[in-house]
Amino acid sequence: MRKREWGDRLRQVEKRAHSYQQSPLCSRYQPRLARPSQPSSLWRLFPRQSSALALAQTCKEDVHVFALEREGGGMGQRIYLVTSYTELWHYYRTYRQSLMHCYEVIPEGAVCKLYFDLEFQRAWNPSLDGGRMVAQLIQYVCEKLHELYGLKCSSKDVLNLDSSTEDKFSRHLIFLLPNAAFKDNSHVGRFIHAIVRPVLIMLQARKGSQPEENSTLCASAQQSIEPLTSMECIPIGDRGMLGSPQPKRQKHGEDDLSFLLVKNKDGQTQLFVDLGVYTKNRNFRLYKSSKLGKNAAFVVAKDNQFSPEPDKHLTMEENIFQASLISNVSYTGQRILTWDASEFGNPTGPRPEGSTRAQPSPDCVGGHQYSPYREVDDFVLTLLCKGDIRGSIRCWNYFVSEQLLVYDILNYRWCNNVGRFHKSNNIMILVDLREEVWYQKCHDPECRRQNYRSSNYPLPDEICISHLLKEDEEDQLYLMDDAGTIELSQRSPSEASPEGAKPENRTQAGDTEGWGDWADDDPCYLEALQEVEKSAEEVSDELLLTAADECENRGR
Structure with a gap:
């Protein structure tokens, strides 16, 4: 090839490369919103x-x-x-x-915050002061948390959200307890039902009815709170608390809880607290969201006293949003609060250690209720056999924020840190479902002081769940x-994008600046292109440049 022709073609290639740099073919946008190191998420x-x-x-x-x-x-x-x-x-x-109409799905079995849904119709309760009732309820719940669990908290630990209108008083309360959370929302429901039991009894006495006949109040409570047969969990990170003396109980007469009674549109007396929001996979309305057809979104209440800890990575509004999420609880060794099924309705508190336990049901393994991942439970049980020793699972806690299962182990004390069995302290097995590994920690004071955790061990292939999920065709x-x-979507799931077509920063249909109108390309050119694509032979650079020259000349 002569030198002059080569120089001309080189300049053409450089010209085209420059045009591509000015108008590049954009790759799919996958934002890293919080920090550059944070991986892109799904939508x-x-x-x-x-x-x-x-x-x-x-x-x-x-x-x-x-x-x-x-x-x-x-x-x-x-x-x-x-x-x-x-x-x-x-x-x-x-x-x-x-x-604008968005709800958090609180996963079944997930560790969560203590939360309340409060409401009444103003027209049927003209004399009630909703703000005062909320303050009284917060004070009462804080007293009960201190009495039953030894936790000290106040209204400064409660995010108070308001979506009230002229017709309806509506609040959400989210308790951000100091270094503590509930095992799951069924335990939250049983705890709340127990502490308001005096006012339920009062309602039954006034109506002269049996619990099962007591309007919508007891019906919603019984239906929404399903009994568990699991044994209670000793608070992780603070095992001595349940064995410690409980603070002296404060006596509350029935009249003390009369502020929780409101009237419904039928004139019937019911509870200010909605006991039906503690069901499996409950949908709980988000901060700044309203119900469909309504304009009343949840905002921070005027009498709210909670203020989140400053975070340099979050704005104040996003910080409040994160605090309002019920299942947004990370594993940090905090206490896990429980309310055992046999104590349902008993305001004296969690069952003490050593009391008689109910017989395990078919839904239990090792004396505890199965976690959402039954295969993982069975695998953990296989790890607890060494010689004649047969360990068991005392309880499990599921941290959905980190996809972490924490198993508290009973009668098995082998610790990799010391290379032997501990004399008195049990261990924990932690399963990271996201990374598909497990590792060991323990309750021994010396191991905890060292912040010991074992190496990661892979989960067996048969219980690993691939993150590439194939949806049903329908x-x-x-x-x-x-x-x-x-x-x-008009496309089948297999044709849809992996991100579910989340909003992207990319060129829109019809915006073809720098690339010509591809929809109106010469039919002959498109036919030739199809022929080239069908060909299995490699296309030479010379042929590509010739085709490009012909295309440019045709457009002049």
Whole structure:
């Protein structure tokens, strides 16, 4: 090839390379919202909650499930979003129209915060002072937490959210207890039912009815709080607390709780506290969200005294949003509070150690209720056999924020740190479901002082769950466009993008500046292109440059 021709072609290649640099083909946008080191998250929308929960449980990324009510979708119809807290907040602020009716899904079995849903109709309760009732309830609950668990807290530890209107008083209370949380929301429900039992008895006495006949109050309580047959869990990180003397009980007469009584639209007396919000996989409305068809979103109440700890990575609003999430609890060795099934309705507190236990049911293993991951439970039990020693699982706690299962072990004290069995202190087995590994920690004071944890050991292949989940064919994906509009995808799940078409910073259809109008390309050129793509032979640079020259000349 002559030198002149080579120089001309080289200049053409350089010219084209420059044009590509000016108008590059964009890769799919995957934001890192909090810090550059944070991995991108998913943004997937499902019509069924079970599919969304399955993806969240099997995904290696830090994602959670939220429920969305959308305009035009019909009352009560929801779709389910799988994404991270940070990513949700990013789009939550931007697409208020499509994300304004949003709920947190509180996963079954997940460690969670103590929370309340409070409401009454103003028209039927004209003399009631809602703000004062909230203050009295917070004081009463704090007293009970101190009496039963030895926890000291006040209204400064309670996030108070308000979505009241002229017609209805409505509050959410989220207790951010100091270094403590409840085992799951069923234990929260049983605890709350127990501490308000005096006023339930008062209601029954006034109506002269049996508990099962007592209006909607006891019915919702009994239906929403399913009994457990598990043994109670000694608080992790502070095992001595349950054995320590409890503070002297403060006597509360029935009249002390009369402030919890309100009237419904039928004139019947009922409880200010909604006892029906402690069910499995409960949908709990988010901060800054309203119900479909309503404009009253939850905001920080005027009488709120809680202020989150400053975080240089979060704005104040995002910090409040994170604090308001019920299952946003990390494993930091805090106490795990429980209320045993046999103590349901008994205000004297958790059952003391050494008391008679109920016989295990078929849903139990090793004397405890199965975790959401039964195969993992069975695997952990296989680790607790050494010689003649047969250990068991005392209790488990599930931290959904980290996809971490923490097993408290009984009658098995082998510690890798000391290379022998501890004389009196038991161990813990922790299973990281996201990384698909397990490791050991223990309650021995010396090991805890060293902050010891063993090496990671891989989970067996048969119980590892791949993060690449294949949805059912009938599980059509919903898509959200750049305007925030959510619609059913016209494509099958296999054709849909892995991110569920979350809003992206990329060139829109019709915006083809720098690339020509591809939809109106010469049919002959498209036919030639198809022929080239079908060819298995390698296309030479010379042929590509010639085709490009012909295309440019045709456009002049």
